[in-house]
Amino acid sequence: MGRLPRPPVQKTRNGFRINLDMEERELIHRLLGELRSLLTQPDVGDERLRRLFPTAYHERGDREYDEEFRRLMRDELINSRMAGLDLIAGALAPAESSPAELTEAQMMAFLQALNGIRLVLGTMLDVTEDHDIDDVGDDHPMVGEYHLYNFLSWVLDSSVRAVQS
Numbered sequence: 001m002g003r004l005p006r007p008p009v010q011k012t013r014n015g016f017r018i019n020l021d022m023e024e025r026e027l028i029h030r031l032l033g034e035l036r037s038l039l040t041q042p043d044v045g046d047e048r049l050r051r052l053f054p055t056a057y058h059e060r061g062d063r064e065y066d067e068e069f070r071r072l073m074r075d076e077l078i079n080s081r082m083a084g085l086d087l088i089a090g091a092l093a094p095a096e097s098s099p100a101e102l103t104e105a106q107m108m109a110f111l112q113a114l115n116g117i118r119l120v121l122g123t124m125l126d127v128t129e130d131h132d133i134d135d136v137g138d139d140h141p142m143v144g145e146y147h148l149y150n151f152l153s154w155v156l157d158s159s160v161r162a163v164q165s
Contacts, residue, residue, distance in 0.1 A: 007158045007161070008158045009155065009158040010162055011162045012101070014101070015102050016104075016107045017099045017100070018101075018102065028114075029093055032117070035120065047123065048120050048124055049120065052081075083109075084112045085113055087106055088113060091106050107159070111163065114155060121145060121148065124145065125149060133150045
């Protein structure tokens with residue numbers, strides 16, 4: 001009887017181990033850089049960031065409150081995300097073939113960053129609660145992006161399970 005494959009993320013005695021191969025780590029490392037670039041761009045109206053900075057006030061007459069909230073909190077939210085990206089940048093760099101080891105603080109930053117990438121990609125793909133990768137045909141023009149979204153969801157799910165264990 002064969003051994004089951006290791007999950008992409010495992011809790012260890014000293015923290016967390018990222019069991020992704022070099023190509024997968026390189027991909028995530030590149031996506032983290034793209035998220036950083038997106039967060040630091042001057043265009044605050046970029047639609048791809050909509051889910052990263054959701055509406056705080058949802059009532060019809062609360063638009064002014066929401067704009068004020070965004071004005072006051074946007075820099076703080078960006079700084080928080082950037083600090084998280086800084087915390088994990090070196091740990092996830094695919095410099096060697098051994099698994100990456102993360103501390104608990106780095107793991108929390110990893111969760112936030114993975115979720116941020118998924119939110120941006122989900123916005124681009126207009127993913128909803130009803131999203132099912134099996135409904136996307138191989139001839140769909142963004143099939144690769146849907147597979148990437150699915151991969152990131154798998155890694156995020158494994159990460160959450162590791163944190164909860």
